[in-house]
Amino acid sequence: MKNFQMVAKTFFGFEDILAEELLQLGAQKIEKGTRMVSFQGDKGFMYKANLALRTALKILKPIKQFKVYNEKSLYNGIKSIDWSKYLKLHQSFVIDVTVNSEQFTHTQFVALKSKDAIVDQFKENFDDRPDIDKEYPDLRIHVHIQKDQCTVSLDSSGESLHHRGYRTATNIAPINEVLAAGILLLSGWSGNSDFLDPMCGSGTFLVEAAMIACNIPPNINRKEFAFEKWNDWDADLFETIEESLLKKIKDFPYTLTGFDKAPSAVKKAIDNIENANLSEYIEVKHENFFETKKEENRPLHIVFNPPYGERLNIELERFYKEIGDTLKQGYPDTQAWFITGNIEALKYVGLKPSRKIKLFNGKLESRLVKYEMYAGSKKQKYQNQ
Structure with a gap:
């Protein structure tokens, strides 16, 4: 060919x-x-x-x-x-x-x-x-x-490839699946630790994180691609490609957890995770992140998309301060990443981000930020190396 x-x-x-x-x-x-x-x-x-x-x-x-x-x-x-x-x-x-x-x-x-x-x-x-x-x-x-x-x-694709085929239920401000996958890859997520999305909404980060960790092709659940209607469409070749990708799927020995304080979001996330055939890997809990602490004494990778105040009515200053306080007090030995379209609100987190990446969420200019929470002090960490 x-x-x-x-x-x-x-x-x-x-x-x-x-x-x-x-x-x-x-x-x-x-x-x-x-x-x-x-x-x-x-x-x-x-x-x-x-x-x-x-x-x-x-x-x-x-x-x-x-x-x-x-x-x-x-x-x-x-x-x-x-x-x-x-x-x-x-x-x-x-x-x-x-x-x-x-x-x-x-x-x-x-x-x-x-x-x-x-x-x-x-x-x-x-x-x-x-x-x-x-x-x-x-x-x-x-x-x-x-x-x-x-x-x-x-x-060759037809509908945009972010239409993965697993998400039927969405909440107020769902993140685009391609945007979620890209953020996870930018954060260095490869499936080598426990993972938490503390404000998981309809579960997009959780599904994309599981697919990365298990090496599952992201569009395996999709109903169709535009090339299937082309004059040179080769169904046998497509099946061979699909099978070779499915053979490369691997197991995931850590935990993938999502929290949301809204019961309706928890239900939607569970539905979408089931649609993606990933229920065995992901647990979703009805929890308020600000009232939680890290459960396991091992490294944790956090990625989330907090409300921006664009569509949701929240008290931004207090909300972002609580994100910082919760990470500081309850989540040692954690890499925490989140995306926000409210760049001003970042100063209320009270922590210095170790990375800032400019992205767009829709038309909204946003920042993907990283906070490194050490076990003990940062100074100690470097003395111990």
């Missing part, structure tokens, strides 16, 4: 970990960009990337690049592609557009012109045309214009 170029799209700040994931999976010619990483692989690798990448939102397969200066050059460029290779008359398609250009400012306009070019080509060649279907298209086409450079790609 021939290798071809692909592009994995991701969130700002995840480019390095996505490149590392691709390297581990066996991708070739990996190059980092902004919110994306390009790489090479064959068709089987495209299937594997969709199944196994934790921090990718989409896997695109570029089929043509050309310069665009105006509406005419866009239309001609799109029309110069032989669309009958990718699309049959009875099939449907949709066009997604991203633009960063002075010449083209409206995504809707670019989508319309691109659609016209494809439809006109079919009409001229076959006196008929494929339909548009925004909900369930047979082919998802991605048109990306960067200044005067237009890249046309086929979207």
Whole structure:
């Protein structure tokens, strides 16, 4: 099978970990960009990337690049592609557009012109045309214009890859699954200690942490990928790739625990964990983190997404102070990480973060912060080494 170029799209700040994931999976010619990483692989690798990448939102397969200066050059460029290779008359398609250009400012306009070019080509060649279907298209086409450079790609994923297929119940402000997986990887989580999410909501961090720890492909529960409707879809190859990934699953000898003080969140988390077939690894408790202490005398990795005050009505100063106090008093020998969109509130924690990473949660600029809680004093720790 021939290798071809692909592009994995991701969130700002995840480019390095996505490149590392691709390297581990066996991708070739990996190059980092902004919110994306390009790489090479064959068709089987495209299937594997969709199944196994934790921090990718989409896997695109570029089929043509050309310069665009105006509406005419866009239309001609799109029309110069032989669309009958990718699309049959009875099939449907949709066009997604991203633009960063002075010449083209409206995504809707670019989508319309691109659609016209494809439809006109079919009409001229076959006196008929494929339909548009925004909900369930047979082919998802991605048109990306960067200044005067237009890249046309086929979207091999379909719905964004954060739709893992396990989360049916969500609470007020659920964290995106790809964002959760990326935060866990940035925090250094690899499954080598106990894990706690003390404000677990609908359980996304817990599920993603268990999948990382057990090396379970993140999209194994997903119902479908866009490439399953492509003309060159190879079901046997897909099954072989899936089986080879499932053989690499390993056991996890530590504990994964979630707390939430809302009984409704606990129930939702348990439902989602069951959907992901991970109940044997994860325990969810109805607890208020601020009234807890560490249970085991061994290293603990904490990752959580506290309320920001954006959607939830909380007294921020007191709330963030209690996070700091609880960690200080009850959680020695712990690495604690959390993400917050309320950067001001961090000063109330009363602890100095050892790391701060800029990320975005949706459109909200956020910080992922790390607090290291030592057993005894920090000075002692270094004297003992």
